[in-house]
Amino acid sequence: xxxxxxxxxxxxxxxxxxxxxxxxxxxxxxxxxxxxxxxxxxxxxxxxxxxxxxxxxxxxxxxxxxxxxxxxxxxxxxxxxxxxxxxxxxxxxxxxxxxxxxxxxxxxxxxxxxxxxxxxxxxxxxxxxxxxxxxxxxxxxxxxxxxxxxxxxxxxxxxxxxxxxxxxxxxxxxxxxxxxxxxxxxxxxxxxxxxxxxxxxxxxxxxxxxxxxxxxxxxxxxxxxxxxxxxx
Amino acid sequence: xxxxxxxxxxxxxxxxxxxxxxxxxxxxxxxxxxxxxxxxxxxxxxxxxxxxxxxxxxxxxxxxxxxxxxxxxxxxxxxxxxxxxxxxxxxxxxxxxxxxxxxxxxxxxxxxxxxxxxxxxxxxxxxxxxxxxxxxxxxxxxxxxxxxxxxxxxxxxxxxxxxxxxxxxxxxxxxxxxxxxxxxxxxxxxxxxxxxxxxxxxxxxxxxxxxxxxxxxxxxxxxxxxxxxxxxxxxxxxxxxxxxxxxxxxxxxxxxxxxxxxxxxxxxxxxxxxxxxxxxxxxxxx
Numbered sequence: 001x002x003x004x005x006x007x008x009x010x011x012x013x014x015x016x017x018x019x020x021x022x023x024x025x026x027x028x029x030x031x032x033x034x035x036x037x038x039x040x041x042x043x044x045x046x047x048x049x050x051x052x053x054x055x056x057x058x059x060x061x062x063x064x065x066x067x068x069x070x071x072x073x074x075x076x077x078x079x080x081x082x083x084x085x086x087x088x089x090x091x092x093x094x095x096x097x098x099x100x101x102x103x104x105x106x107x108x109x110x111x112x113x114x115x116x117x118x119x120x121x122x123x124x125x126x127x128x129x130x131x132x133x134x135x136x137x138x139x140x141x142x143x144x145x146x147x148x149x150x151x152x153x154x155x156x157x158x159x160x161x162x163x164x165x166x167x168x169x170x171x172x173x174x175x176x177x178x179x180x181x182x183x184x185x186x187x188x189x190x191x192x193x194x195x196x197x198x199x200x201x202x203x204x205x206x207x208x209x210x211x212x213x214x215x216x217x218x219x220x221x222x223x224x225x226x227x228x229x230x231x232x
Numbered sequence: 233x234x235x236x237x238x239x240x241x242x243x244x245x246x247x248x249x250x251x252x253x254x255x256x257x258x259x260x261x262x263x264x265x266x267x268x269x270x271x272x273x274x275x276x277x278x279x280x281x282x283x284x285x286x287x288x289x290x291x292x293x294x295x296x297x298x299x300x301x302x303x304x305x306x307x308x309x310x311x312x313x314x315x316x317x318x319x320x321x322x323x324x325x326x327x328x329x330x331x332x333x334x335x336x337x338x339x340x341x342x343x344x345x346x347x348x349x350x351x352x353x354x355x356x357x358x359x360x361x362x363x364x365x366x367x368x369x370x371x372x373x374x375x376x377x378x379x380x381x382x383x384x385x386x387x388x389x390x391x392x393x394x395x396x397x398x399x400x401x402x403x404x405x406x407x408x409x410x411x412x413x414x415x416x417x418x419x420x421x422x423x424x425x426x427x428x429x430x431x432x433x434x435x436x437x438x439x440x441x442x443x444x445x446x447x448x449x450x451x452x453x454x455x456x457x458x459x460x461x462x463x464x465x466x467x468x469x470x471x472x473x474x475x476x477x478x479x480x481x482x483x484x485x486x487x488x489x490x491x492x493x494x495x496x497x498x499x500x501x502x503x504x505x506x507x508x509x510x511x512x513x514x515x516x517x518x
Contacts, residue, residue: 074317075334076306086375
């Protein structure tokens with residue numbers, strides 16, 4: 001059995017506990033709300049639970065590198081195999097599937113709208129699954145990349161990479177101010193196009209853009225990993 | 233047969249040269265002691281041999297293949313590092329199970345038996361192990377891995393005298409049962425001297441000696457007695473260390489003793505004795 005699959009297996013094992021706890025909480029909340037609504041005790045609409053999953057995956061991405069990488073080094077696995085054995089895309093797909101199914105169940109019982117329905121007014125299962133899969137992969141990749149970048153940097157570089165985004169935002173805000181909203185318009189236009197809102201609310205364009213973003217970040221992740229060494 | 237070739241390996245950290253053009257050939261199925269003072273570059277060398285860090289120059293070759301990102305080669309080496317690389321929240325038994333995934337020859341029954349022998353609770357989490365038991369846990373993983381090359385970095389760190397003795401005995405038994413290349417990096421030289429067959433001594437990042445312990449010790453001896461007589465005796469001899477206690481002097485001579493030397497020592501009423509590995513090490517690295 002090749003090392004990539006063994007790493008894959010270990011990461012499934014490592015993620016399982018966190019995913020079970022997460023869904024136990026989500027399902028408990030959903031059941032409680034369903035019970036309250038069905039008994040007429042409250043009159044609420046509920047939705048956008050996918051963003052909770054996205055944040056969970058971002059945090060999972062932040063936490064799934066260091067300990068796993070060290071364990072792989074302890075077992076003399078190459079960085080290349082560690083990279084290819086990563087299961088972040090699989091976890092994202094699994095959670096997107098669960099969330100899409102949960103959406104159907106919730107929608108059937110209570111006034112519920114998922115993120116895709118809210119943004120695109122599209123209730124297709126496939127579209128919802130693909131879009132949330134793209135979103136989750138992007139979030140987990142961003143988390144993975146940030147933690148890897150910090151891990152591979154020395155103290156000075158950590159400070160630099162922490163300050164640069166703040167400076168960049170301040171600079172963009174200044175440019176936006178002197179150009180009377182140019183940056184804001186550019187960002188809005190970019191998001192409209194990338195997320196498919198400019199194409200008659202095309203959810204598939206949005207999903208594709210999320211996947212392209214995730215793939216780009218996943219590729220960049222290999223750069224800090226290539227020369228990563230065991231650190232405390 | 234796994235031979236290790238370390239070819240012109242240097243490692244620089246900022247302004248510090250941890251290793252400087254080190255060339256070592258390590259033959260298979262022998263037990264080596266990697267000796268050196270603190271900061272000599274021992275751990276750096278072991279890390280380089282296992283792809284955990286990368287050389288600034290040179291390369292490490294095992295059976296003709298570069299170690300760099302080579303899973304095939306790396307799968308034949310088990311490195312018990314001094315630092316803990318295992319997940320802190322994981323239980324010892326689970327770590328052993330996962331080690332078996334990566335080292336298919338890992339002997340779970342042997343690991344369990346050794347754990348019982350050493351009093352290591354397999355249900356304990358890694359973070360709850362004391363320094364000594366953390367060393368025991370990693371040493372058991374290394375012994376049970378059945379890898380062709382096993383590297384130990386300070387394997388007896390924090391172990392009491394009984395456990396240290398048990399470890400050395402187990403190491404010998406394991407090696408006799410299934411010969412392999414073993415490299416032990418340690419500061420407890422005298423303890424390990426009866427275990428190792430060959431000594432590799434590193435000083436300030438440079439290899440200063442690689443020799444069988446038997447040859448090394450037969451090529452050195454200690455002469456002791458009244459100070460002025462010892463001084464007279466060691467004239468023209470390769471003396472690598474002197475210890476003075478009042479009018480008493482003891483000198484380590486890095487040469488094989490011959491009949492002439494014995495006669496001279498007799499004439500000067502001096503005593504000749506066997507050199508100890510630790511003594512030779514201290515003298516060579518001072």
